[in-house]
Each structure stands twice: as structure tokens, then as C-alpha cells.
Amino acid sequence: MLVVLKENSFEVGREAARIVASSLRANPKSVLGLATGSTPLGMYEELIALHKSTGLDFSHATSFNLDEYLGLAPDNPQSFHYFMHEHLFRHVNVKPENIHIPDGTITGNYDTYCCSYEQAIRDAGGIDLQILGIGRNGHIGFNEPTSSLGSRTRLKVLTKETIDDNRKSFAPGEKVPECAITMGIGTILEAKRVLLLASGSSKATSIAQAIEGPVTASVTASALQHHPDVTFIVDQQAGAQLRHHDYYARVLRLTAELTPDRL
Ligand code: GLP
Numbered sequence: 658m659l660v661v662l663k664e665n666s667f668e669v670g671r672e673a674a675r676i677v678a679s680s681l682r683a684n685p686k687s688v689l690g691l692a693t694g695s696t697p698l699g700m701y702e703e704l705i706a707l708h709k710s711t712g713l714d715f716s717h718a719t720s721f722n723l724d725e726y727l728g729l730a731p732d733n734p735q736s737f738h739y740f741m742h743e744h745l746f747r748h749v750n751v752k753p754e755n756i757h758i759p760d761g762t763i764t765g766n767y768d769t770y771c772c773s774y775e776q777a778i779r780d781a782g783g784i785d786l787q788i789l790g791i792g793r794n795g796h797i798g799f800n801e802p803t804s805s806l807g808s809r810t811r812l813k814v815l816t817k818e819t820i821d822d823n824r825k826s827f828a829p830g831e832k833v834p835e836c837a838i839t840m841g842i843g844t845i846l847e848a849k850r851v852l853l854l855a856s857g858s859s860k861a862t863s864i865a866q867a868i869e870g871p872v873t874a875s876v877t878a879s880a881l882q883h884h885p886d887v888t889f890i891v892d893q894q895a896g897a898q899l900r901h902h903d904y905y906a907r908v909l910r911l912t913a914e915l916t917p918d919r920l
Contacts, residue, residue, distance in 0.1 A: 658868065658881070658882065658884075658887050658888070658889065659887070659888040659889070659905075659908065659909065659912065659919065659920075660868060660888075660889045660891070660896075660899070660901075660905040660908075660909075661888060661889065661890045661891070661905075661909060662891060662892075662893065662896045662899075662902065662905060662906070663890060663891070663892050663893075664892065664893060665856070665892050665893070666696070666699055666856035666857065666892050667699055668892065669696075669699065669700075669854050669855070669856050669890050669891065669892050670697070670698070670699020670700040670701075670702065670703055670854075671699065671700075671703050672890050673697070673699075673700040673703075673788065673852055673854050673890055674699075674700045674701075674703035674704045674707065675703075676786070676852060676888070676920075677689065677700065677704060677786060677788070677852075678704065678707050678713050680785060680786045680850075681713060681714065681715070681718060682713075684785065685714055685716075685717040685718065686717045686718065686719070687718050687719075687785045687786060688718070688719045688720075688721065688778075688781045688782060688783065688784050688785045688786075689718060689719070689720045689721070689784070689785065689786055689787075689788070690720075690721050690722075690723065690784040690786065690787030690788060690789075690840075690845070690848055691720050691721070691722050691723070691741065691745075691788055692722070692723050692788045692789055692790050692798075693722070693723075693724075693737045693740045693741065693790075694790040696790040696791075696854050696855060696856055697788055697790060697854060698744060700788070700854065701744045701745045702744075704745065704749065705745065705748040705749060708748065708749045708750070709748075713749075714750065715749045715750050715751040716750045716751070716752060718751060718755065719755040719756075719757070719781045720751065720755065720756050720757060721757045721758075721774075721777070721778055721781070721784060721840075722737060722741060722757065722758040722759065723789070723797075723798040723799075723839060723840050723845075724737060724759060724798045724799045724837050724838060724839035724840065725737045725738065725758055725759040725760065725761040725837060725838050726761050726834035726836075726837050727761050727763075727812065727834055727835075727836040727837055727838060728761060728762075728834050728836070729761045729762075729834060730761070730762050731758075731761075731762075735826055735827055735831075736761060737758060737761075738758050738761075741756075741758060757774070757777055757778075759771075759774055759810070759838035759839070759840075760838070761834075761837075761838065763838070767811070767812040767838070768811070770838075771809065771810040771811050771812070771838065772809075772810075774810045774838075774840075775809055775810050775844065778844070783847060783848070783849065784847070784848035784849065785848070785849050785850065786848065786849070786850050786851075786852065787845055787848035787850070787851045787852070788852050788854065789845070789851060789852065789853040789854070789878075790853070790854055790855065791853060791855050791860055791863050791864065791867065791878050792818075792819055792822065792863065793818065793822060793859050793860065793862075793863060794816065794818050794819065794863065794876075795863040795866055795867055795875070795876030795877060795878045795879065796819065796877050796878070797842070797845060797853070797877055797878045797880075797881075798839040798840050798841075798845065799813050799815060799819070799837040799839035800813070800839060800841065800842050800845075800877040801813060801814075801815060801816045801819060801877070802816065802874065802875045802876065802877065803874050803875065804841070804842060804874060804877050805841070805842065805843075805874065806842045806843070806872075806874055806877070806880045806883075807841070807842065807843045808841030808842050808843055808844075809840075809841040809843050809844050810838065810839065810840050810841055810844055811838070811839070811841060812836060812837075812838055813836065813837050813838070813839050814835065814836050815834070815835055815836060815837060820833050820834075820835060842877055842880045845880075845881075846880065846881075846883060846884055848884075849886065850886045850887075850888075851881060851884050851886065851887040851888070852887075852888050852889075852890060853867070853878065853881065853887065853888070853889045853890070854890050854891070855889070855890075855891045855892070855895040855896075856891065856892040856894065856895050857892070857894050857895055858894040858895070858897065860891075860894075860895040861894060861895055861896070861897045861898045862898060863876060863878065864889070864891055864895050864896060864898070864899065865898035865899050865900075866878075866879060867879050867881065867882075867889075868882075868889060868899060869899060869900060869901070886919075
């Protein structure tokens, strides 16, 4: 695992965008796994800026989002569909037919729908680069604590803690969804490369547990310890409880010297 410590959330976004852009330049047909939340916003802003200033091309790329709230239609401003169109898709030249986001409006036949989402990922050749944020309780996507580490895309009941965190984006009194459709841990682990971004002190405990704690379904991000190519990009606050800062810095320095392609 590579652990990249950055000064602040702006630098986290810039570094993540640099990696996404170099993946797109090396392979214009890249299949990107995308995340929502406040953490990747800086990355999306930077990607839009690169598209406008350098012509970074999304026209051959395909995307699969991690998750969507159950019960929210794409035009609902709180939906992840709306988020992605607002913060990335409408600003770049990605083809609408290449965008995939779980459908939050399905009712019943969840397994059939979720299997078709998994099949679409396979049909696209698998995810080349998966972007992740992390929940305060260590979740990735909406894989809440005690999710199976082998889980696939499925309907997931959200914890009270996550519902409370999500409430911030909803108007007072508005009903906050209790369930979501999310890629599973097994789905995420099949991506060829994974980038997990984190900023702010509220993520410090879950980041330390994910990187330096035991692999456990209680902190689903810790399953990434099984992935052969994962990079954590965290700011000072999110990295505050990590114990091996000096080692991570030396690994980065020597990786840049010996195997720069890994960065
Ligand atoms: C939700 C999303 C996650 C995201 C998390 C953290 O739970 N399903 O993908 O990582 O929120 O969000 P934020 O970046 O706003 O802290």
C-alpha cells in the first residue's frame, strides 16, 4: 500500500486528479469507478479544469459509480446521480451512454438488478481505477461495518451513524434514505487500482484503522489491505493517528526513484 500524506484537502484533490488524468492519458478507454461525498469534490474540480485547459479527454472513458440512495430519482438534488452530473459529467465530454450509476428507483427484484450492474462492470472489462472516500465508521461505498468482505453489489441497510452524517445534505425535516444500492467489498477489490481519499479530523480514526489496524468487517476499508495496488491520499488531519509517517515518506521517496510508474 502507498500512503501519500498531503498538507490539506486541496492537495489531496489535486494529487487524485493527477492520477486519474494520467490513467486517462495512458488509456483513453479507462473504466473509472467514481465516488460521491464532499471528499472527491476537489478532485472533480481539478479534472474539469484539466479538461478545459489541456483538453483532458473523457469521450472514450466509462464510469461506474459506487452507490445510490434507494428511493431517490436521478433528478432529486440529493441523489448521487444529480451530484455526479452537477460536479463532473455536465462539465466534461463523457458520453451519457458510458455513465453507470446504480438506479435508486428500483422496487423489488434487487438481486436481479444488482447482478446486472456487476455484469455491466464485467462487460466493460472491469474497473481500471476505483476512487473511494471513507465514512467515519470506516465504510467504503455504503459497505457498513459487518458487511461481508466478499460482498457484491446489493441492497444495503444504512447504520444510524451514516444516516445522521447524510442528514447534513438534506433539508431539515426531509426524509433521509435508510437504504442504498452499493457495490460490495468484493466488487471494489476487483478494481485494478484503488485510490482512497480522506481529509479532515473526523476521518483520522477510520484512516488509522483502515491502514494500520487488523483486517476486519468492522472497518470495511481495512479490506483494502488485501488489494495489490491501493494508494491512500490523506491530508494532515485525516492522517493524524497514523503511526508510521516517516516510513510512508521514505517509501514514497524511493518509489519515485525506483518505480515511478507506481505513482
Ligand atoms: C457516503 C458515501 C461514501 C463516502 C462517504 C463519506 O457514505 N457512500 O462513498 O465516502 O459518504 O463522505 P464525505 O466525503 O462527504 O465525508
